[in-house]
Amino acid sequence: MTTSTGMTDKHGAHEAQHGPLSYRLLLGIWLGLMALTATTITATRIDLGFLNVVAAMGIASAKAGLVIFFFMHLKYENRLIKGMALTAFVILAIAIGLTFVDVGYRY
Amino acid sequence: MIRKRPSPMITRGSILMDNSGQMDNSGQMDALGPMTKTGPTAEHNATQAHAPHPKDYHAAKMGMWLFLFTEILLFGGLFLLYASYRMRFPQAFHAGGQTLDVFIGGLNTVVLITSSLTVAMSITALRRGEIIRCLWLLSFTVACAGAFMINKTIEWAAKFHHGLIPGSEHMAALPHGQSVFYGLYFAMTGLHGIHVVIGASLLVWVMLLIKRGKVTAADFVLLENAGLYWHIVDIVWIFLFPLFYLIS
Numbered sequence: 262m263t264t265s266t267g268m269t270d271k272h273g274a275h276e277a278q279h280g281p282l283s284y285r286l287l288l289g290i291w292l293g294l295m296a297l298t299a300t301t302i303t304a305t306r307i308d309l310g311f312l313n314v315v316a317a318m319g320i321a322s323a324k325a326g327l328v329i330f331f332f333m334h335l336k337y338e339n340r341l342i343k344g345m346a347l348t349a350f351v352i353l354a355i356a357i358g359l360t361f362v363d364v365g366y367r368y
Numbered sequence: 369m370i371r372k373r374p375s376p377m378i379t380r381g382s383i384l385m386d387n388s389g390q391m392d393n394s395g396q397m398d399a400l401g402p403m404t405k406t407g408p409t410a411e412h413n414a415t416q417a418h419a420p421h422p423k424d425y426h427a428a429k430m431g432m433w434l435f436l437f438t439e440i441l442l443f444g445g446l447f448l449l450y451a452s453y454r455m456r457f458p459q460a461f462h463a464g465g466q467t468l469d470v471f472i473g474g475l476n477t478v479v480l481i482t483s484s485l486t487v488a489m490s491i492t493a494l495r496r497g498e499i500i501r502c503l504w505l506l507s508f509t510v511a512c513a514g515a516f517m518i519n520k521t522i523e524w525a526a527k528f529h530h531g532l533i534p535g536s537e538h539m540a541a542l543p544h545g546q547s548v549f550y551g552l553y554f555a556m557t558g559l560h561g562i563h564v565v566i567g568a569s570l571l572v573w574v575m576l577l578i579k580r581g582k583v584t585a586a587d588f589v590l591l592e593n594a595g596l597y598w599h600i601v602d603i604v605w606i607f608l609f610p611l612f613y614l615i616s
Binding site: 280281282283284287288290291294295298301302305313314317318320321324325328329331332333338339341342345346349350352353356357360361364365 | 426429430433434437440441444447448451452455456470474477478481482484485487488489491492495496595596599602603606607609610611614615
């Protein structure tokens, strides 16, 4: 019992390294997300052909990044969770990328 | 500690904690009988006093992330379908996208992003011990979820009004590209809508636990995990919005 309590305390101390994110930082991220939303809506009014798709997906990815790193505080997680998240997204990218190669050259 | 006989000097709380954790103590049950009746509160006090993090914080969070990866792959599969059919039927997807209301879609984007902000803020509030503020922020989030679903209902109702009902003969009779576009639209926004409802329900549940003092400034991982789920719901919408409303 004593040892496990000791370990939990250590964990607690480790957690305390990354205290709660400040309201100001979170509001800043929100402002960034709002600005990107406005940008993506405006960007569709300009006809860039295929670049419209690239721009929209790029902005969406940037927004997702802001949410993942700050709102979901992945930036402050340990390497294991970061590595797991990276693996999951790389697998998704491979799946989508390879399917695009397949579909793009088949028809 | 397990084998050790509890001495008469030991505090009531710690006896009960051992008792709840270890079955080896059954020999002591008679002696503990009367005290066990006051179990829940005493145990609660003991937990708070002796172990500020009674759960394994990292394991709890890692489990949630693993689950979220499966959610990402679930929606990822649907995004794949969208991408390949869009390449097959570019005109139909363009025409279909024109019939969706960018204003309602944009409004829902703002609503969901703002609700993500308030969830993130509620975790800060809880960890700082600002319980009332935390509960208000979470209430606001749930209200946002409600607003999102009302918008969604208005949108779907307008489509139903035009005869675009999932599974209907009218939709099946549309040209291939269009029926695929609306099929994907209903399937993806529908699945996302279910996630909004689940996420909001989770947050309401955590709110009740916060009110009852079960989720606290020291033991906040449940709120954090419910928040993670809510953010994933937001992220899915961040991609759905441009794909259906903007670049079609």
